[in-house]
Amino acid sequence: MITNQKKNVLIAGFLVVALVISAATVFAFSLGKYEKVKATNGVVTLAVAKLSDGKAHFYKFEDGGKEIAFFAVKASDGSVRTAFDACDSCYRSKKGYEQQGDKMNCNNCNQKFAINRLGPNASGGCNPGYLPLQLNGSTISIKASDLKDGARYF
DSSP: OOOHHHHHHHHHHHHHHHHHHHHHHHHHHHHHTEEEEOOBTTEEEEEGGGGGGSOOEEEEEEETTEEEEEEEEEOTTSOEEEEESOOTTTGGGOOOEEEETTEEEETTTOOEEEGGGOBTTBOSTTSOOBOOOEEETTEEEEEHHHHHHTGGGO
């Protein structure tokens, strides 16, 4: 026969195990979206070939303990686009964007932005924050100073 005290201990034990499993799952999935990158001589370099799958690839750059998130994606016209994983309007929510076909969708307000139109002329509001890049044949170069300029979002 199980006493009430033993029953309460068992229930508490199950709850603790369930909470630990839930927290570990959330932590594992949140890490999976971003690949960490580092600057060499003030530049972050990414392989263009990695973007040939047409999917947005998400990265994090650390600067003084602050993680700055951004993405790179190959547009349907063959151009490469980079942007911060945040915008002027919704950055406080820290939800970023996800790709839905040929658009990037704000995970906070659900607005969608054509990948082909991301860039310096599509800025402000809920547009993904513009991040300049230099295309060098098989690599993309992003200045660490440009990444640091986006720290305000994070």
